[in-house]
Amino acid sequence: MEVRVRFAPSPTGYLHVGGLRTALYNYLFAKHHGGKCILRIEDTDRTRFVENAQENLIKSLTWAGVEFDESPEVGGDYGPYIQSQRFDLYTKYANELLENGSAYYAFDTAEELDAMRERQQKAGIAPKYDRTVMRNEFTLGKEETKKLIDAGTACVIRLKVPLNAEIRFTDAIRGDVVVTGRDVDDQILLKSDGFPTYHLANVIDDHLMQISHVIRGEEWLPSTPKHVLLYQAFGWECPQFAHLPLLLNKDKTKLSKRQGSVAVEDFVEKGYFKEAFVNFIALLGWNPTADREIFTMDELIQAFNLEKVNKSGAVFDTQKLDWMNSQYLKTLPLDYLTELLMPTLEKFNFEKVCKEYVSSVINLLKERITFLNEIPVFGNYMFEKPKTYEQDYIDKHWKENTTEIMKKLIEKLRNAADWKHETTHDITKAYVESSGLKLKDVIHPLRLMLTGKSVGAGMFETMEILGKEECMERLDYFINKNS
């Protein structure tokens, strides 16, 4: 049987990192088995329409490298892939359920339902639709029901849960799960506006789209019995369920907006590499080996299996993500990094920056930063003359005789045959030794004059990339200014 999985988000306007992980696992699973990964938009809640939601979703997914074989954009044989465009289907199937006695009409108002729940809460019982006392087909009778329907009375269609049924299914991650019908609510399947609820639409679409594995978040585990019941009522075969452990806040509650960034686009903006982000997210709740952390997408596909997915939730802690990002910064190809950085650089109004130069600057600085976009700030002096000089650094390293010492060194450097870092290093070393000084005594002043900062890459490597002309200008400027 062909593996067909689906990622079925509701369009909320942004992609949640938990959603990305679910999408990613679906994608990895499908690719691992040479199957298909499908994107379906679950927009059956008309009260929660968000402008451009679908575009944003797909943008983030594409950024991460999760691609779909069938989706609203690329199409496919089982479309449409947007639930609001499949409206007629749901009504048709709901009627089928009505006819075979698996569902029934109910006429209760929101107020009546609220009152029922309140009563139950007070009595200390779990809130659950009581079809023996509420206004529905059973309490009203067939004739009265028909009359109300014909009169156009607002109504919903509910699932008739067999009270004594023992509902069981096997979850690929959690094993056998058994629930009794008594604990399952008579779920509304078709709302009074004619739209289906998630439960109905989801089951119908998964069946019609021939989904083989339903891989989704653990929050769906409690409602899975309803879905199993629906498959049975239709006489359809259940897909294989796999409920993923939750992503958690630091306080171990379900990862939420309140406690920090959860939108993938926020992490894009912060400057994380997609390679690092995907790598990190993939390893939250699943681990292929004990002794390895870095995986490319292809390697993840190769290694992925549902059996090794954890059962317990994972705290989404970005400390390790930062480390991973720095690892990728060190190993990603220079050309790729340069392409990524160029647009960012343009915003800084630095004078003419060319790719070759940017490349060498990235190479110079990448070992001491975590994010690529730190370069224009951390290494601003590579693109512009120092505007300020760290006072603490001056106080610490600029002694009384430093000006004289540096003047002499500058002259030696001015006569350098070339500007390779080995050459300038040798010149400086020779000078220092002949003057009875230490390298430190001149390197710090040099760094100060050239960069204005106390922190940076190796001094002579920095000078090489800056170029002789630029270095001499900065050195002369500083000396003149201070004498």
Added chain:
RNA sequence: GGUCCUAUAGACUAACGGUUAGGUCACCAGCCUUUCACGCUGGCAGUAGGGGUUCGAAUCCCCUUAGGAUCACCA
């Protein structure tokens, strides 16, 4: 509260009955050194508790505890 799920260090995890309980991040120390990093070496730190089963339990079973999810005409 009902139902369900889960439990290895601060975080992510490995060990599918037999290991001195392993790795990574973070943290600490040392080395390297030209500042800051990288890197290298070492260190701190864990099987929630209690009962069983077994020659032997982190691992299987039960209870307790703790945490979580879910109980909408949201998904």
